[in-house]
Amino acid sequence: MTAKPTVERPDPQQVYDTPWPLDVATVDQFGRDGHVRVPGLGAGLDFCSLRNELAPFAESANHRLAPMPQRSTYDRAFLQMFNLWRANAAFERFTLARRFAGVAAQLLGVPAVRLYHDQALVKQAGGGHTPWHQDQRYWPLDGARTLTMWMALIDCTPEMGTMRFATGSHALGDIGPLPISDESEAFLSALIDREGLQVCPPVAMAAGDASFHDGWVVHGGGPNTTTVAREAMTVIYVEDGARITEPDSPERRLDLAVWLPGQQPGDPVDSPVNPRLAAN
Ligand SMILES: O=C(O)CCC(=O)C(=O)O
Numbered sequence: 439m440t441a442k443p444t445v446e447r448p449d450p451q452q453v454y455d456t457p458w459p460l461d462v463a464t465v466d467q468f469g470r471d472g473h474v475r476v477p478g479l480g481a482g483l484d485f486c487s488l489r490n491e492l493a494p495f496a497e498s499a500n501h502r503l504a505p506m507p508q509r510s511t512y513d514r515a516f517l518q519m520f521n522l523w524r525a526n527a528a529f530e531r532f533t534l535a536r537r538f539a540g541v542a543a544q545l546l547g548v549p550a551v552r553l554y555h556d557q558a559l560v561k562q563a564g565g566g567h568t569p570w571h572q573d574q575r576y577w578p579l580d581g582a583r584t585l586t587m588w589m590a591l592i593d594c595t596p597e598m599g600t601m602r603f604a605t606g607s608h609a610l611g612d613i614g615p616l617p618i619s620d621e622s623e624a625f626l627s628a629l630i631d632r633e634g635l636q637v638c639p640p641v642a643m644a645a646g647d648a649s650f651h652d653g654w655v656v657h658g659g660g661p662n663t664t665t666v667a668r669e670a671m672t673v674i675y676v677e678d679g680a681r682i683t684e685p686d687s688p689e690r691r692l693d694l695a696v697w698l699p700g701q702q703p704g705d706p707v708d709s710p711v712n713p714r715l716a717a718n
Contacts, residue, residue: 448482450528454535460544468545472608472655473601473638476541480646483532485591489669491528492591495519496560496669506564511620514566515659519558521711522671529556533673538587538648539715542675545650546583550716551675552707554584555697558591561599561668567661570604570626571618573674574653578690578703580612582680584653590643591669598668599660600640601649604630607656615687626656678714680707 458479468474499517503509523533532538533556542551554577561568574584594600604626613629616622630637640660643649651657662668684703685691694701701709708714 447484450483450531453480453482454531454537456537457540458537460541465545465547468650468652471603471605471638472652473603473605473649473657474545475641475647475649477644477647479538479541479648480589483646485645488528488532488671489591491526492519492522492558492560492669495522495525495558499560500562506562511566511569511623512618515561515568515618516565517560517562519560521555522558523553523556524711529671532671534713534715536715538673539675542585542587542650543716545585546675546677548583548677550678550714552678552680552712552714554579554674554676554707554712556671556673559670559672561659561662561670563662563665563667565599565662565668567599567623568659569618569620569623570630570656570658571616571622572613572654572656573651575612575615575617575687576689576693577653578683578685578694578698579653579676579680579707580683582653582707583677584680585650585675586653587648587650587673587675589648589671590645591671592645592666594643594668595664596640596642596660597663598666599662600643600668601651601657601659602640603638603651604635604656605638607633607635608652608654611654613656615689617689623658630656675715676707676712681705682707
């Protein structure tokens with residue numbers, strides 16, 4: 439009798455702790471385009487187990503919303519679960535991973551980053567598109583360098599609604615207060631046409647493939663026209679030393695209170711929920 443072969447999987451902490459040096463072309467591409475893909479960044483992690491950890495959070499987020507046809511465009515786009523690192527040990531290891539923070543720091547060209555917050559984004563089967571928007575418009579971090587890592591937790595086809603980007607749009611900076619909505623989709627679609635920006639459409643992403651996007655890049659996601667949920671985990675980073683700016687919109691006022699608790703405009707980002715994440 440032969441022994442049943444076992445699938446060797448590395449200890450997730452080993453994956454999280456092992457640096458991922460980027461080549462110059464990848465860093466240059468991020469600077470030029472405002473987004474870049476890093477395939478296989480999470481390879482070796484147990485995505486089935488991460489999805490099981492996520493399931494109860496997604497289930498309760500789903501129950502808080504109306505049935506899909508009655509939802510707003512925003513709520514049809516995804517179930518949103520924030521700061522899982524504070525609620526779940528598996529996601530604490532994921533979000534605080536030195537490997538991911540190290541890639542973020544290399545792309546920004548800084549020695550260290552701070553966590554702004556994490557969020558899981560589940561685009562349910564039949565879920566709608568994610569309208570075009572700029573993330574940094576939500577954050578009281580006007581002059582800071584910021585970026586988001588988006589990692590697929592399941593093999594995704596483009597039809598499941600992976601990310602789309604307006605390449606180079608980060609160079610336009612702050613386009614204005616346009617919360618994610620039908621209005622932001624229409625306004626930014628017209629802007630993309632007017633400026634002749636190239637759109638990088640949704641692409642297939644295997645579980646563990648990641649993309650990183652600049653806080654000012656115009657981006658969104660396709661609809662999920664399949665019967666499988668598109669499960670993704672995101673981590674938002676800000677350069678270490680960045681200072682908080684005066685919030686000038688309801689979204690930024692809310693973000694200051696929630697993601698930078700106890701902090702004031704002018705302070706460096708360093709509340710207890712914004713740990714410094716250094717690559718080394
Ligand atoms: O997952 C999506 O559909 C959109 C994600 C997004 O906009 C972001 O992570 O900034």
